[in-house]
Amino acid sequence: xxxxxxxxxxxxxxxxxLSQEELSSLAAELRKFIIDIVATKEGHLGASLGVVExxxxxxxxxxxxxxxxxxxxxHQAYGHKILTGRRDQFHTNRQLEGLSGFPKRSESIxxxxxxxxSSTAISAALGMAIASKLENNKERQHIxxxxxxxxxxxxxxxxxxxxxxxxxxxxxVLNDNAIGIDPSVGALKQYLTKATVGHKPKQDNIIEAxxxxxxxxxxxxxxxxxxxxxxxxxxxxxxxxxxxxxxxGKGLKKAEEDQVKYHAPGKxxxxxxxLLPYDTKNLPLKYQDVFGLSLVELAEKNEKIIGITPAxxxxxxxxxxxxxxxxxxxxxxxxxxxAVTLAAGMATRGFRVFCAIYSTFLQxxxxxxIHDVAIQNLPVIFCLDRAGLVGEDGxxxxxxxxxxxxxxxxxxxIAAPSNEIDxxxxxxxxxxxxxFPLVIRYxxxxxxxxxxxxxxxxxxxxxxKCLKEGSEVAILSIxxxxxxxxxxxxxxxxxxxxxxxxxxxxxxxxxxxxxxHQIFKKYRxxxxxxxxxxxxxxxxxxxxxxxxxxxxxxxxxxxxxxEFIEHGSxxxxxxxxxxxxENIREVILSQL
Numbered sequence: 001x002x003x004x005x006x007x008x009x010x011x012x013x014x015x016x017x018l019s020q021e022e023l024s025s026l027a028a029e030l031r032k033f034i035i036d037i038v039a040t041k042e043g044h045l046g047a048s049l050g051v052v053e054x055x056x057x058x059x060x061x062x063x064x065x066x067x068x069x070x071x072x073x074x075h076q077a078y079g080h081k082i083l084t085g086r087r088d089q090f091h092t093n094r095q096l097e098g099l100s101g102f103p104k105r106s107e108s109i110x111x112x113x114x115x116x117x118s119s120t121a122i123s124a125a126l127g128m129a130i131a132s133k134l135e136n137n138k139e140r141q142h143i144x145x146x147x148x149x150x151x152x153x154x155x156x157x158x159x160x161x162x163x164x165x166x167x168x169x170x171x172x173v174l175n176d177n178a179i180g181i182d183p184s185v186g187a188l189k190q191y192l193t194k195a196t197v198g199h200k201p202k203q204d205n206i207i208e209a210x211x212x213x214x215x216x217x218x219x220x221x222x223x224x225x226x227x228x229x230x231x232x233x234x235x236x237x238x239x240x241x242x243x244x245x246x247x248x249g250k251g252l253k254k255a256e257e258d259q260v261k262y263h264a265p266g267k268x269x270x271x272x273x274x275l276l277p278y279d280t281k282n283l284p285l286k287y288q289d290v291f292g293l294s295l296v297e298l299a300e301k302n303e304k305i306i307g308i309t310p311a312x313x314x315x316x317x318x319x320x321x322x323x324x325x326x327x328x329x330x331x332x333x334x335x336x337x338x339a340v341t342l343a344a345g346m347a348t349r350g351f352r353v354f355c356a357i358y359s360t361f362l363q364x365x366x367x368x369x370i371h372d373v374a375i376q377n378l379p380v381i382f383c384l385d386r387a388g389l390v391g392e393d394g395x396x397x398x399x400x401x402x403x404x405x406x407x408x409x410x411x412x413x414i415a416a417p418s419n420e421i422d423x424x425x426x427x428x429x430x431x432x433x434x435x436f437p438l439v440i441r442y443x444x445x446x447x448x449x450x451x452x453x454x455x456x457x458x459x460x461x462x463x464x465k466c467l468k469e470g471s472e473v474a475i476l477s478i479x480x481x482x483x484x485x486x487x488x489x490x491x492x493x494x495x496x497x498x499x500x501x502x503x504x505x506x507x508x509x510x511x512x513x514x515x516x517h518q519i520f521k522k523y524r525x526x527x528x529x530x531x532x533x534x535x536x537x538x539x540x541x542x543x544x545x546x547x548x549x550x551x552x553x554x555x556x557x558x559x560x561x562x563e564f565i566e567h568g569s570x571x572x573x574x575x576x577x578x579x580x581x582e583n584i585r586e587v588i589l590s591q592l
Contacts, residue, residue: 048078057226072121074102096568116396122159147175164211216243292317359399387441388531394567404536416479420452470501
């Protein structure tokens with residue numbers, strides 16, 4: 001297909017020069033453009049395919065960027081990026097120093113708000129609308145496009161609740177595709193499902209009860225119909241709500257049929273949607289699958305085990321337990337705060353609750369961790385997936401803050417296994433019966449052991465492991481940085497290698513102080529290595545130990561510097577942050 005129309009669109013102003021009859025051809029071109037690039041470069045697919053017509057209609061009707069458009073969640077904004085001057089750069093999407101996979105204010109004037117996490121758009125757009133009113137700008141439009149189940153989050157309701165008592169010039173567009181990454185859950189989803197195109201839900205309208213003017217549901221793939229209703233809404237003042245029904249993955253048959261897999265499918269054939277073969281034979285499992293399968297093993301024998309995840313059953317691999325023990329495994333939707341306090345409530349009744357949540361998303365439930373779990377010393381087990389650098393999703397998704405923001409909380413124990421066997425054994429130990437909350441953090445991607453399914457054994461809380469004795473320099477590593485450190489030591493010349501000791505600390509809190517006293521008395525220099533922020537992180541804990549006990553050794557901390565790390569491959573980002581194998585090796589040599 002020739003991109004004869006798309007190639008003429010460098011700004012939405014160009015788009016508005018087209019006739020309405022040309023827009024369906026443009027939609028076909030835009031959809032194919034997204035498919036062709038994501039097929040080879042990878043990224044989020046289904047969400048952006050589902051909003052092609054809606055994206056065109058919004059930019060066609062509204063005077064962006066004067067009118068302010070916020071996308072929620074941001075991975076549905078690929079079409080938006082392509083139509084707003086980034087078509088020729090779109091092949092760099094999610095690559096090091098290329099375009100971000102999410103809207104980003106520093107990237108374009110059309111990206112009015114950064115949206116990597118969900119459910120923020122209504123509050124942000126309302127804030128913009130109130131600000132416009134204070135500037136005496138009564139004509140500017142403010143549009144929040146809420147998709148992929150983000151409307152069910154508590155923060156979305158908070159925004160709706162406030163907006164309903166204002167006269168803000170706000171339009172909330174619900175991109176209702178009945179799925180986030182996994183199928184949507186909850187009573188609101190059931191309520192919305194009862195609505196069909198052209199027919200409101202028969203029961204009292206929950207949106208109108210919040211003082212919004214409700215319109216819809218309308219067909220999200222009917223460009224002419226969307227333009228008609230958006231032009232009507234343009235003239236109506238105050239808070240408005242447009243319910244748009246779309247199909248995630250629209251236009252690629254495979255993506256429509258398997259919406260979970262094609263949320264972010266990896267490489268595929270652009271013509272057919274067939275996933276390109278990826279040989280996983282003899283490769284280690286992903287950490288998330290080791291977690292999910294091990295939890296099932298434990299749940300088969302321990303009826304007190306419960307699993308909870310906020311909208312990530314596939315991503316966290318809690319899906320295995322949900323399939324086998326549906327009465328003891330819960331997807332609570334995009335509701336991290338609720339997930340944590342729900343787990344706390346269950347823990348008060350003696351259940352062993354495993355809360356599987358991405359590190360970056362636990363940030364959204366920080367008060368609940370402190371107020372509902374830690375203060376009451378409830379034995380919730382937080383299984384923090386995607387800890388450390390996660391790669392192409394960038395600054396909004398890197399799990400680099402959890403050690404620092406959790407280490408200061410009393411009662412919490414924090415563990416970071418360096419391999420799959422330690423992960424299994426920590427899960428096993430946790431369900432034996434803790435009297436304190438436990439955090440187990442592990443990285444995105446594959447582990448390093450093919451033979452990971454070993455018999456369970458109990459782990460002593462706060463006990464580190466000596467991997468190699470030395471005489472001069474001690475490497476203290478945590479989590480997956482233990483592997484990088486081991487490889488770095490292997491590449492040290494043999495005559496220097498005997499001077500290097502290496503310790504897998506396993507626990508950030510409590511530290512193994514008995515072992516640390518031995519290390520500080522024996523070695524002249526210490527290097528700490530972590531895949532989290534140095535400020536307040538694991539290295540800081542070692543420095544605090546040294547200061548408390550008046551040790552004056554030279555301590556070098558390797559980790560994430562005091563800056564937000566953008567997107568790129570994990571290997572590229574580890575090199576940029578100085579925690580790749582080669583840099584660790586160079587630092588070790590500099591200390592000998």
